[in-house]
Amino acid sequence: xxxxxxxxxxxxxxxxxxxxxxxxxxxxxxxxxxxxxxxxxxxxxxxxxxxxxxxxxxxxxxxxxxxxxxxxxxxxxxxxxxxxxxxxxxxxxxxxxxxxxxxxxxxxxxxxxxxxxxxxxxxxxxxxxxxxxxxxxxxxxxxxxxxxxxxxxxxxxxxxxxxxxxxxxxxxxxxxxxxxxxxxxxxxxxxxxxxxxxxxxxxxxxxxxxxxxxxxxxxxxxxxxxxxxxxxxxxxxxxxxxxxxxxxxxxxxxxxxxxxxxxx
Amino acid sequence: xxxxxxxxxxxxxxxxxxxxxxxxxxxxxxxxxxxxxxxxxxxxxxxxxxxxxxxxxxxxxxxxxxxxxxxxxxxxxxxxxxxxxxxxxxxxxxxxxxxxxxxxxxxxxxxxxxxxxxxxxxxxxxxxxxxxxxxxxxxxxxxxxxxxxxxxxxxxxxxxxxxxxxxxxxxxxxxxxxxxxxxxxxxxxxxxxxxxxxxxxxxxxxxxxxxxxxxxxxxxxxxxx
Numbered sequence: 001x002x003x004x005x006x007x008x009x010x011x012x013x014x015x016x017x018x019x020x021x022x023x024x025x026x027x028x029x030x031x032x033x034x035x036x037x038x039x040x041x042x043x044x045x046x047x048x049x050x051x052x053x054x055x056x057x058x059x060x061x062x063x064x065x066x067x068x069x070x071x072x073x074x075x076x077x078x079x080x081x082x083x084x085x086x087x088x089x090x091x092x093x094x095x096x097x098x099x100x101x102x103x104x105x106x107x108x109x110x111x112x113x114x115x116x117x118x119x120x121x122x123x124x125x126x127x128x129x130x131x132x133x134x135x136x137x138x139x140x141x142x143x144x145x146x147x148x149x150x151x152x153x154x155x156x157x158x159x160x161x162x163x164x165x166x167x168x169x170x171x172x173x174x175x176x177x178x179x180x181x182x183x184x185x186x187x188x189x190x191x192x193x194x195x196x197x198x199x200x201x202x203x204x205x206x207x208x209x210x211x212x213x214x215x216x217x218x219x220x221x222x223x224x225x226x227x228x229x230x231x232x233x234x235x236x237x238x239x240x241x242x243x244x245x246x247x248x249x250x251x252x253x254x255x256x257x258x259x260x261x262x263x264x
Numbered sequence: 265x266x267x268x269x270x271x272x273x274x275x276x277x278x279x280x281x282x283x284x285x286x287x288x289x290x291x292x293x294x295x296x297x298x299x300x301x302x303x304x305x306x307x308x309x310x311x312x313x314x315x316x317x318x319x320x321x322x323x324x325x326x327x328x329x330x331x332x333x334x335x336x337x338x339x340x341x342x343x344x345x346x347x348x349x350x351x352x353x354x355x356x357x358x359x360x361x362x363x364x365x366x367x368x369x370x371x372x373x374x375x376x377x378x379x380x381x382x383x384x385x386x387x388x389x390x391x392x393x394x395x396x397x398x399x400x401x402x403x404x405x406x407x408x409x410x411x412x413x414x415x416x417x418x419x420x421x422x423x424x425x426x427x428x429x430x431x432x433x434x435x436x437x438x439x440x441x442x443x444x445x446x447x448x449x450x451x452x453x454x455x456x457x458x459x460x461x462x463x464x465x466x467x468x469x470x471x472x473x474x475x476x477x478x479x480x481x482x483x484x485x486x487x488x489x
Contacts, residue, residue, distance in 0.1 A: 010445075011444040011445070047413070047414040047444075047445045048414075048445070049414055049417055049445040049446060049447060049450050052414075052415075055414060078414075079413050079414070079415045080414060080415050103362075126364065128364065128389060129364050129388070129389070130364055166323070166367065168322065168323035168324050169323065169324075169327075169367065169370070171324075200323070200367065201322055201323025201324070201371075202322050202323065202324075203319075203322060
């Protein structure tokens with residue numbers, strides 16, 4: 001499974017301060033530790049609320065600084081085209097774009113920029129609202145896929161977000177997400193989730209996050225946005241991948257065991 | 265008051281039917297509607313708010329309690345007189361245009377309900393014009409604006425400008441904003457009156473504001489007398 005490390009996000013206070021104060025060492029350390037613990041992509045969100053121009057400059061700075069320290073591609077996490085473009089310009093290699101959606105007037109300009117720079121895309125099946133059911137989500141994914149193919153992207157370059165909504169708000173939410181993953185897999189595309197939203201508003205969030213991750217992997221999940229420094233989560237990744245048969249001869253599971261990564 | 269403890273605990277336990285039945289029974293036995301509201305329903309929801317703030321209760325339980333409170337209130341409503349309506353205050357809220365995130369906004373709505381406010385929830389993706397129309401219609405103490413994206417927080421000043429243009433901003437209607445990308449400096453820069461980092465803080469700040477206003481009114485009355 002592809003792991004996107006979620007920790008460099010400006011909604012976290014220390015990260016916001018590091019961005020505002022241009023504390024490159026702080027972000028670099030956070031990136032290196034996530035990479036060492038299994039992140040394939042380092043998500044970077046610089047949404048400090050200081051305006052598009054400033055955030056574009058922030059993204060350029062952050063991408064450059066992080067790539068000096070770590071040999072992993074970055075997931076440029078923004079809904080602002082200017083910020084995305086600045087990040088892609090600064091990025092070495094193939095970045096991930098987190099994210100595009102089907103909201104009116106947003107898809108085409110995003111796809112245009114992505115075609116120009118290349119990259120792996122996270123696609124949210126959102127139009128003017130969040131579709132509640134799996135069938136509706138899959139239909140919106142189809143629209144995005146058609147747009148992306150028309151713009152010259154490959155289907156393999158897209159990861160479709162199955163949309164995780166909190167269990168605490170509606171106990172049908174996890175089931176809809178799992179069903180979305182299964183239906184998307186049937187159409188042959190790749191899937192991703194942002195994990196931690198599942199446990200919002202409930203105690204012992206780690207427990208719910210771990211269980212849901214295992215269930216999502218069982219449904220066919222290809223990638224997740226999560227905290228790779230959380231040992232329990234990463235242990236669950238190793239165990240669940242072995243259990244669903246995507247870890248031949250349990251090699252990764254056993255390697256993780258020998259490195260002491262499976263025990264709390 | 266008879267039944268106050270039972271009604272309050274039915275609300276805290278999220279027992280929707282029991283809350284409705286107990287309120288109906290209280291009315292049949294001749295208890296004053298205003299008292300039922302003040303001494304049973306409100307304290308029940310206040311206890312829920314406190315327990316949620318203290319990490320003893322969790323979101324699904326709070327939502328169920330809010331339903332139990334609503335059920336009791338619906339049974340009571342036909343019998344309430346205007347001056348019985350001892351809501352702490354009234355808030356109109358919603359997520360701004362272009363933004364469909366409702367979680368934080370719903371939580372704020374639940375916490376205000378839990379603290380005895382009348383809540384008018386306009387939903388998500390609400391254009392400035394609709395916010396202002398709702399303020400005009402409901403005359404709330406507060407207008408709450410939510411945004412989760414840096415690209416949509418810029419819709420907040422639009423709402424405030426339109427509110428000001430119609431002469432609706434300022435007492436009684438103050439503006440409170442919240443959401444991940446928003447902070448205190450941003451609130452000040454767009455002319456919002458309050459910024460809250462989370463739902464509990466939002467309620468705390470608003471209660472303080474309304475208390476100050478009440479005291480101010482009392483002082484003015486004494487001064488005038």
